[in-house]
Amino acid sequence: MDKACEISWFVERDIDIWLSEELRVNPAFASWFVARSGLPKEMIFPASRTQPSVVDETGETDVEAIFRSPSNATFALLVENKITAGFQRDQLARYIRRGKIGAERGKWNVFAVAVFAPRQYATAGLPESVRTISFEEAAEFLRANDSDLRTLYRADFLERAARARIVALEDYDPFRVEWWTAVDDMVRREFGDFFVINRRDFPKTTYINPKCAGMPYYLRVDLKGYLGHVDLSFKNVALDALASAVADAEGREFKLIENGKSSALRIDGLQPFLVGDGLGIVETRVREAYGAAFKLLGFWKTNRDMFDRVAFEPK
Template sequence: MPIGRKFERDIDLLLAEEFMVNEQFAAWFLSRSRLSHEVGARVVDVDVSKATSEGESDLIVYYERGSGERVALFIEDKINAPLQPEQAKRYVSRAEALLAGGDLEAVDYVLCAPAAYIKSCPAGAIDEFTTRLSYEDLAEHFAAAGTSLRAQYRARFLREAACKHKTHWERQIDDATNAFWDAAYALASREYPILEMGKKTYTKNQTWITFRPRDFPTMPQKVEIHYKGDRGFVDLAFGSTSAHRMHTALRSKLPADMTLHQTGRSTSLRIEVPAYSIAAGWDAGRGAVTAGFAAAARLISFFREHRDELMAAAVASRSTS
């Protein structure tokens, strides 16, 4: 008898089983991700609802190369539930901890959801999920994989789950967050116009913001400033690059308080600053935000001063991981 109501947990367990016992599915899924070059890697473990102090990952699928090194897919599964504020960024933070510790060599972030859900997400809400696979994509794979009752059941289950999508992501707004960022915008406009900060509405308790001055490139490598206020650092990020290779080219040129880090698929030139929280209010956070804006301004100036060297190092260190 068909299961009438589908929950995200049902999809999590269905996918976890397929990753562990169905090599064809595991290889196909990997081929659809940004780790598609990891041909021959095999699934060795799957974490379901893996929780850390940074939050919970619905699925972490660990693949092992022939050399023994591991890569992983971090998968968020959605049917109806809206994405929570900073949820995508917390996936990146969890993965970065494993990359920094040497447990993983490369990662990708995957959003699995009905096609309508993915389409309904506002611009910027799911940028960190660099791979998006719809339930319809998964169903089509199972339907094409064979005529077995099992494969057809999987396809039908996923199609029915896709039809359950009725709601979409909703931004949570509150007055305290807007008041905080209104004050921050006034500060940036008055003292740090180099940031070219725009005034907009922020998600409740949002502390991660991005600056991209108009002269910052998007090709051949995208360059942005990421201010992660609750973490206490500001990054000058170069997309799809290797921090190790950039460090080799730039280590003699970096100021003592700037360090290079691998952040997902990007290399980040980082300055540490005091952390803050929206809940504490603007009066408590003003000093930390001022320090963060000053660090962001320094990174923008540093990029402009050394643009040719930095971009040459970024292009030469392009990462395929």
């Protein structure tokens, strides 16, 4: 059959939720995953409890899964999920410390730490006790053990997530991390939860693709900070069709441009910026650019029915 899953954009939270569910409801998968993680198999499957994003004084666990044995012993599996981001300094050492503290406090009797990531992800040099399990291995297990549509979908989901671009550890730059963190903080403060932010990459360029909730596949924002303009691009929509759709728009602040087979609404004349320009521009030039993206996406949201018709009408 054709691919069951057509999702093409992933953040780490997607994997957190995927794994939390599978360990909680799929006994066969939970047993396989536990065996790969190094925990003993003498326990009851699936997990008695799973929870994503568990935070304590030592940091965050992406997925915490609790298992019980027939004798009522408690086992904890602490999983760090990766798609594109590199490891933070001492990140897995903190996982191990978290496991030991949990045992000391009586939360569990035995624990294990695992990394769940694409096969291409660089995991050399991890602590000896930490096991690695790949998305591809998990997908292969699912396909080999069941053929219903739900299982095929979840296998496809992992395989598609595994294709994401990996951030090489040597690309890690503390200043870039600080700069993009400042940008994300500014965006949350100025625009609330309008933009979806889940930072897993710290690029060198200022070509940004901001997203808001509910964006359809035909829409993309191209915020080109280094050029000083922001485009709201409509994939495979001809310029004349887009021009006709927005002809009567009041108070429009954008121009129309053609981009290959697509077209876009553009706000230009913004002050260009680069990461190397420093933190001082975050509250000025970067905020102005995000403000333009906010206006364009707000215009789309207000007129979504009209834009949906334009995007979905037969070409």
